[in-house]
Amino acid sequence: MTTSVPAPRIPEAVHRRRWAILGVLMLSLLIVVLDNSILNVAIKTISTPAPVGLGATQSQIEWAINSYTLVFAGLLFTAGLIGDRLGRKKVLLGGLVVFGLGSALAAESGSPAQLIAFRALMALGAAFVMPATLAVLMNVFEREEQPKAIGIWAGGVGLAIAIGPITGGALLDHFWWGSVFLINVPIVIVALALMVWLVPDSRDPNPGRLDPVGVVLSVVGLVLLVYGIIKGGELADFTDAKVLATIIAGLAVLAAFVVYEKRSDHPSLDVTYFQNKVFSAAMAAIALVFFALMGVTFFSVFYTQSVRGYSPLESGVLMLPLAAAQMIFAPRARLVVERFGNKATTTAGLVLIAAMLASFATFEADTPIWLLEIIFFLMGTGMAHIMTPTSVVIMQALPREKAGSASALSNTFRQVGGALGIAVLGSVLSTAYRNGIEGKLGPLPPGLRDTAGESIEATLGIAEKLGARGQGLITPANDAFLHAMHVTALCGTGVALVGAVVTALWLPGKPPAGRQGEKEPELVTAKD
Numbered sequence: 001m002t003t004s005v006p007a008p009r010i011p012e013a014v015h016r017r018r019w020a021i022l023g024v025l026m027l028s029l030l031i032v033v034l035d036n037s038i039l040n041v042a043i044k045t046i047s048t049p050a051p052v053g054l055g056a057t058q059s060q061i062e063w064a065i066n067s068y069t070l071v072f073a074g075l076l077f078t079a080g081l082i083g084d085r086l087g088r089k090k091v092l093l094g095g096l097v098v099f100g101l102g103s104a105l106a107a108e109s110g111s112p113a114q115l116i117a118f119r120a121l122m123a124l125g126a127a128f129v130m131p132a133t134l135a136v137l138m139n140v141f142e143r144e145e146q147p148k149a150i151g152i153w154a155g156g157v158g159l160a161i162a163i164g165p166i167t168g169g170a171l172l173d174h175f176w177w178g179s180v181f182l183i184n185v186p187i188v189i190v191a192l193a194l195m196v197w198l199v200p201d202s203r204d205p206n207p208g209r210l211d212p213v214g215v216v217l218s219v220v221g222l223v224l225l226v227y228g229i230i231k232g233g234e235l236a237d238f239t240d241a242k243v244l245a246t247i248i249a250g251l252a253v254l255a256a257f258v259v260y261e262k263r264s265d266h267p268s269l270d271v272t273y274f275q276n277k278v279f280s281a282a283m284a285a286i287a288l289v290f291f292a293l294m295g296v297t298f299f300s301v302f303y304t305q306s307v308r309g310y311s312p313l314e315s316g317v318l319m320l321p322l323a324a325a326q327m328i329f330a331p332r333a334r335l336v337v338e339r340f341g342n343k344a345t346t347t348a349g350l351v352l353i354a355a356m357l358a359s360f361a362t363f364e365a366d367t368p369i370w371l372l373e374i375i376f377f378l379m380g381t382g383m384a385h386i387m388t389p390t391s392v393v394i395m396q397a398l399p400r401e402k403a404g405s406a407s408a409l410s411n412t413f414r415q416v417g418g419a420l421g422i423a424v425l426g427s428v429l430s431t432a433y434r435n436g437i438e439g440k441l442g443p444l445p446p447g448l449r450d451t452a453g454e455s456i457e458a459t460l461g462i463a464e465k466l467g468a469r470g471q472g473l474i475t476p477a478n479d480a481f482l483h484a485m486h487v488t489a490l491c492g493t494g495v496a497l498v499g500a501v502v503t504a505l506w507l508p509g510k511p512p513a514g515r516q517g518e519k520e521p522e523l524v525t526a527k528d
Contacts, residue, residue: 017198018140022149024194025133028092029153031099031187032126033160038168038180039065040297040319041312044305045177046115047457053177058455059234060112062426065298066226066419067116071123072130073415074219077268080131080409081210088132088139089201093192095128100188107178122181130411136199138395150395151331151388163323165316172312209266217257218269222416225250226423233427234454236434269409281506282390285346286410287417288499289386292357292492293379294418295425299485300360304372306456307365307478321373325380326387333388341510342389346503352382354496360489365478393507421492429488430455436480440473456481 046064049055056064083091102122109115134153141149171179228246232238261267274280304315336345356379363372394410434453441449444462452462452473459477463470 018145018149021140021198021200022137022152024191024198025137026153027187027191027194028096028129029133030160030163031096031184031191032129034164034167034187035068035103035122035126035181035184038164038171038183040301041165041168041305041316042172042177042180043298043301044457045172045312046112047455049461054109054112054115056112056115057234057458058426058430059230060116062230062298062422063116064112064119065422066230067120068123068126069415069419069422070219070222070226071120072127073412073419074215074222075124075127076131076412076415077218077409078210078212078215079128080135081268083128083132083135087201088136089195089199091128092132092136092195092199095125095132096188096192096195097125098122099125099129100185101125103181103184103188107180107182109178134395134410140200146395147334147337147388147392148331150391151334153391160323165319166313167316169311169313169316211261211264211266211268214257214261214264214268217253217260221250221253221257222419223250224253226419229420229423229427233423233430236431236453238427238431273409277506278393278508281502282346282393283409283413284502285350285386285390285499285507286394287413288495288502289350289353289383290414290417291421291424292353292496292499293383294421295488295492296357296360296379298422298426299429299488300372302456302481303363303485306460307481308369318369318372319376321377322380322383325377326384329381329384330388333385334392336385337389337392339510341508342393343503343507343509345385346389346507347500349382349385350496350500350503353379353386354493354500356382357489357493357496361486361493363485364482421495425488425492428491429484432484432487433480436483437477440476440480443469443472 043061046053047056047058047061079091079095099122102118102125106115106118106122109118134150137149137153138146167183168180171183224246228243228248228250231246232240232243235243237243257269258271261269262271274283300319301315304310304318305312310318333345356375359371359375391410433456437453437459438449441452441459444452448462452459456477459473459480463473463477466473
């Protein structure tokens, strides 16, 4: 008689403490995601002139966000490979130390340029943390428990989104803006202690070679592309020769990156993975949903704080429904997938996000705030039903020993999608705002007009300095911003709908009943 018995892949001691290990991994993930969600509510404060903030322009704020996401995305492949080679636990510990150091330095930044540089240092550490957490997860849970564990792991993102804005708002109500970065340091110390105690080390028995040329090409290409997009928004002119040249140069370097990776015998990005339409569609869904969501987060902070007059803490509380929905639904999304399949679940999630983004195009200065809460909750619901199924598809598409690379690939597309979302939608917002406000800036001295047109915060800052003479700018500034927000929201809607079409065409549907319980291929046959 022949029976199929799964090989005991996970050591019993590790298996017993797998949920505690998942908790430590989620704490590590928490600080990486927490940092961006905290920064979201601090955007307005940092853009306020000294001594309250740094007086950062909208383009500098975009770079403070994107210096993190671009370095993060550019180094994830290499970080995943180094973790596979040296051991995921060692890389996690080292990444957390660098992240904590960068956070402490960012808190003491004296200028927007310093903040941008120290955010990049934080990203260097985060790039080693993020892929290692998911790679360790894949190596402490058996395959049948992986979807549940990944769902809880994804729910950790929702927890960070919940804690971040409220923590950031509370800190900004009582301390200086740098406290939103300094808060990372004690969390890092706790995570380091727990990790040394609980987390086992693991590595790829056949790790790939490092690919420094590929890393340089990818980072340079992305930075040029994003710089060109942000500069175009700042100038409100995408036909400017420097803007076009930078964008074209970025696309050319990224094309060279793809060609080089295709020909390399040790690519950091194995482009052959993308021959699998299911894998490609899952990656596209992740990138497009973060493109849309990072853009909406960027403009919603200015809407709640600048137009509606909410404090940073109140603005953070307003984002709670987005996080609550993710925390509620991310761990349960696998049950929806089991019933309806990946295609229906993910496509419905993207359509829901598109509908909610379109709803922002109806918002005015006096729209009931409870409508915003409903939209945030439904957006979080949609996101939960995209992230969990696509993460499972991606992580299970590659062999276990390549878990670091698969995690890096997934997170790279997430970060690149988010960075491009902030760059593109932030530039659309900036261009539409400048075009809307320029005609109202005539009473200002010529030297102030250009500065005042950069963002609503710049206009309101100058209006405040002018006192009674500047009061006439407040209503036009709000009107121009609302129009710009409507245009930006509709652009985000279009992106989410493109994602829905991609997943509807190429993600797998519900498997036949007989195949849902299929065992993993890696089984041993025991003969009685």
